[in-house]
Amino acid sequence: MSGLQVQAEERAGTQPGGTGGSGSRLSVRPAILSVRGLTYGFSRAEPLFAGLDFDVREGEFVSFVMPSGMGKTTLFRLLAGLLAPQAGTIAVGEERAAAAEASRLGHIGYMPQRDSLLPWRTVLDNAALGLELRGTPKREARHRALELLPVFGLEGTERKHPHELSGGMRQRVSFLRATLGGGKLLLLDEPFSALDAMTRAGMQEWLLQIWERHRKTILFITHDVDEALLLSDRVLAASASPVSAFSEIAVDLPRPRDCGAVLEERFIRMKRELLRLLGRETRGSGGDRR
Amino acid sequence: MMRKASAALPAGTFILLIAALWEAGTMLLGIPHYIIPKLSDVFVSMWDNRQTLAGHFAVTLGEALLGLGLSVALGTLAAVWIEGSRLARKTLYPLIVASQTIPIIALSPIMVLWFGYEVWSKVAVVILFTFFPIAVNTADGFRSADPEIGDLMRAMGARKRDLFLKWKLPSALPGFFTGLKMAATISVGGATLGEWLGGESGLGMYTKRASNMLRAEAVFSGVLLLSLMGILLFLAARLAERAVLSGRFPGEQGR
Structure with missing residues (x-):
């Protein structure tokens, strides 16, 4: 699992400019969020996260895609400082040492x-x-x-x-x-899941526009594979509990993007890859949404 | 305005119809005036005694308002305490709820025992009647506060004071007003009962004394005025509710 992660990170880092240059631009930015050895669970027997590591760089748009019940919202509550990790550290910005939850509240x-x-x-x-x-x-x-x-x-x-x-x-x-x-980091927890399909498509384009203008770091939870790929620079996926590492897909689609991007061949290839990472092997067109 | 007027039309017509039936029935069926007096006689009696009645009305209204005001203060304090302290939630709250199985009317003579025949025994009975709905509904209002909003505010760095003032308190307001409306209505009953138990003035005393003298017109005029007082207090509470909660919820009413 972690081997795959490293591979994916290398790919994101070494692609020279790629398309639109998002990969290389981001790789030089400092990490705004680093999670090390994060462990948390509601019962000791079955933790949701076990020794999870990941980084998010400044200005990145990163999506988390996991099947339901694997603790997406719990992860965000941990990041926001509403829950305290049972082990490991979550550091935001410069204060790498500060592990206290209170220091994240309000930031x-x-x-x-x-x-x-x-x-x-x-x-x-x-x-x-x-x-x-x-x-x-x-x-x-x-x-x-x-x-x-x-x-x-x-x-x-x-x-x-x-x-x-x-x-x-x-x-x-x-x-x-x-x-x-x-502060510099925005956590969006399935913000569009309650909207109807038409409104959702509109909101996705709208979010893209706003983000492309302001470039705040965004962490985005979704269970919608299309949505994740359309919006993100990177998609972090996990399919088995407890989560100890994310598999990663770097989305090298040019920006600005719009909803038409989902029809591109590259997009469909990444979608197939993402579905595979999620343990949803698809034959044929891979058009399985959710 | 027009819509309001037309909404009140059916009820208004119905009241007029009852009044007409009352007047006609007492005349045609020859009901003795000491059982049901003619409605017109009730109004005549009301007019003849207008100065006395106005004085008694003011006394009873004063008792009801004083008791209601103290209940709002005590009930809200109790609700805040129940919300703030786990111990109070586990001890005080069930006790307050259980206390309602005690027949309040039976307790009322104790208030006379403690506070005498002055105004304070009446106020105490009013508090006995109105404390519960305010305390319990406000406490329930606090508990109904959306925990997701609380989490969100904590994530945004809210301190304890912010959470109380900007989340808990506004969330409890609809419950508080539900309690206030209930309390406003029954406060008049409390004041009346207090006066029955012994008093020199007030509409409760007036109706009781008139009843002892079989002056049915006077009894009915007192009862009508007490009902009017209850309605007015309820409307005042609803007005306050609308003013405070305006724009908060779909539709015009808070709850």
Whole structure:
């Protein structure tokens, strides 16, 4: 398993420019997140993660694809600092030594599966929540959120309450909140899984646009293989519990990308490879979604 | 406004119909006036005694409001305590719930024993009646707070104070107002009962005394005014609820 990982990393690193140059550009960037020997489980007998290592470099878009029940959300809760690892370290940014969970709280933007907007707050106040919690004065927090509303396609909704918005719009607010509140790292936990297929495709393109403009580091959980490949620089996959290493696919599709990329031959080849890594051997076209 | 008026029309018509039946029935069936007085006589009595009644109305309203206010303070405090302390949640909360099996009316004479015949015994009975709905509904409101929002806020670096003020407290408000609306309605009953047990003034005392004298018009006018007071307090509580929770939920009502 780990051999494969190294191989994949080499491939990502040595591809000279590749297409769009994302591989080489990223390889020189410092790691913004390094996880070493991460071990965690709800019962001692069957841990979800056992000695897991991985790194994420600054500005990278990395997706995690695992079958359900293998602890994707648990992994994110560990990264966000909501859970403490039973063994191992999670280091964000410079503070490699700081293993304390409290040091991560407030430094990572977290977008949960459900939008989890506060129903009693307006769009603007929801978006400004993260800044507010980090001690920014309310006026300034609102001002900064208001400035970003148009960028996130939320112009004119600032006074609305969450129940007045569609599912896609609510996710945009949730994403804006995570962007404003967190530091350099954004964790997105299956943000589009509750949306219908049409809205989801729109939101994927939208996320690509926003990300290509701002280049924050994004960790993205999904169970949708197409979604993972379309959005990411790298896809980390695991198929057997406990997870001790991720298999990796470097996605060398040119950016900017749009939904049409899924039809390219390269994309389909990577998809077949990813499905194989997930233990879903496919014959023929490999068109099995989820 | 028009929509509201038309929504109230059926109920209004129904009330008028009952009033007309009351008036006509008492006349046609020859019901003795000390059993059911004519509605018009009730209003005449109300008008004749308007100054006395206004004074008694103010006294009872004062008792109800004072008791209600203290219940809001004590009930909310109890709910916060139950929310904040695991020990209180395990001891106080079940006790408060279980205490409701005690017939409050039976306890009321004890309040007279402790607080005498002055206003405080009435206020104590009102608190006895209204503390429970406020405390329990507010405590349940705290517990209904979405844990995912709490996690999210902690991930964003929220401190304990932030979590309470920006997550728990707003989450508990709908429950609190549900309790307040219940309490507002029954506070009038509490004040009335307190006055029955012994008092010099108030609509409860007035109706009881009138009943002893078989002055049915006076009894009915007192009862009508007490009902009106209950309705007004409920509407006031609902108004406060709407003002605070406006825009929060789909539809117009909080819960």
